[in-house]
Amino acid sequence: MNTNGGPEGEDAPKRGTRRARGSPAGDAASGDTHPLRPVRSFVLRQGRMSPAQHRALDELLPRYGVPYAPAPLDFARLFGRRAEVVLEIGFGMGETTAAIAAAQPQRDFLAVEVHAPGVGALLRRIEATGLANVRIVRHDAVEVVDAMIPEGSLAGIHVYFPDPWPKKRHHKRRLLSPAFVHALARRLAAGGYLHAATDWEDYAQQMLATLAAEPLLANTAAGYAPRPPWRPLTKFEQRGVKLGHGVYDLVFRRQ
Ligand SMILES: C[S@@+](CC[C@H](N)C(=O)[O-])C[C@H]1O[C@@H](n2cnc3c(N)ncnc32)[C@H](O)[C@@H]1O
Numbered sequence: 001m002n003t004n005g006g007p008e009g010e011d012a013p014k015r016g017t018r019r020a021r022g023s024p025a026g027d028a029a030s031g032d033t034h035p036l037r038p039v040r041s042f043v044l045r046q047g048r049m050s051p052a053q054h055r056a057l058d059e060l061l062p063r064y065g066v067p068y069a070p071a072p073l074d075f076a077r078l079f080g081r082r083a084e085v086v087l088e089i090g091f092g093m094g095e096t097t098a099a100i101a102a103a104q105p106q107r108d109f110l111a112v113e114v115h116a117p118g119v120g121a122l123l124r125r126i127e128a129t130g131l132a133n134v135r136i137v138r139h140d141a142v143e144v145v146d147a148m149i150p151e152g153s154l155a156g157i158h159v160y161f162p163d164p165w166p167k168k169r170h171h172k173r174r175l176l177s178p179a180f181v182h183a184l185a186r187r188l189a190a191g192g193y194l195h196a197a198t199d200w201e202d203y204a205q206q207m208l209a210t211l212a213a214e215p216l217l218a219n220t221a222a223g224y225a226p227r228p229p230w231r232p233l234t235k236f237e238q239r240g241v242k243l244g245h246g247v248y249d250l251v252f253r254r255q
Pocket residue numbers: 018019021022041042089090091092093096112113114115118139140141142159160161162163164175234
């Protein structure tokens with residue numbers, strides 16, 4: 001069994017898998033209307049929120065959250081210093097985000113997710129561990145990148161285990177489309193990297209082809225890359241590895 005559950009109904013994420021994500025219906029991110037990618041890479045649905053996650057959203061999001069607004073961010077102002085900025089898209093419950101941010105205090109991390117319980121969970125980690133270098137945007141990353149991330153401003157981009165949308169008719173929902181990869185590549189500074197990982201083989205192949213076809217990017221490896229030491233193994237991944245699944249890392253740099 002692959003650890004990445006995908007949508008099973010026309011639009012319904014599979015229950016009981018780590019890949020079934022959603023956030024409350026009625027969130028500003030709902031609707032399928034963005035010109036860059038009119039079909040969204042997620043389905044919003046009421047997720048189960050613990051009282052602690054609810055509290056975190058109410059009390060901590062105003063402190064560590066960045067409201068979506070169609071205006072470029074000033075990172076130095078946002079983080080209160082000038083440092084390299086890494087964008088993470090779809091952080092899930094935020095374990096990896098928090099671990100990397102703690103290990104790299106010299107960098108700042110802008111973490112984007114639509115799944116409300118995950119946002120609550122990362123807020124709690126930020127508060128519990130005193131992380132000063134993470135800010136969260138709870139919104140569709142495609143719109144965030146388009147409207148809020150200045151061109152050439154990022155040292156890195158992390159896209160770990162994006163929803164695989166395994167059914168062929170859902171492939172159009174996969175996040176790393178050629179148009180979005182181009183938009184991401186333009187946000188990287190020269191030498192900045194895009195690091196993606198998946199345990200879904202055919203998505204890995206598609207990512208490899210899409211990233212290789214993007215003229216602004218160059219592969220750092222001959223095909224898939226070794227897992228860079230800064231990406232911790234998630235518990236799902238460890239379970240998958242024990243079951244013999246492949247995990248594919250891709251690391252490309254802006255030329
Ligand atoms: C399969 S999960 C992976 C979570 C985490 N990166 C991990 O490795 O465990 C994919 C996540 O991406 C989020 N996501 C999908 N499309 C998104 C988008 N356009 N903007 C922000 N988050 C998105 C989903 O809500 C979900 O939490």
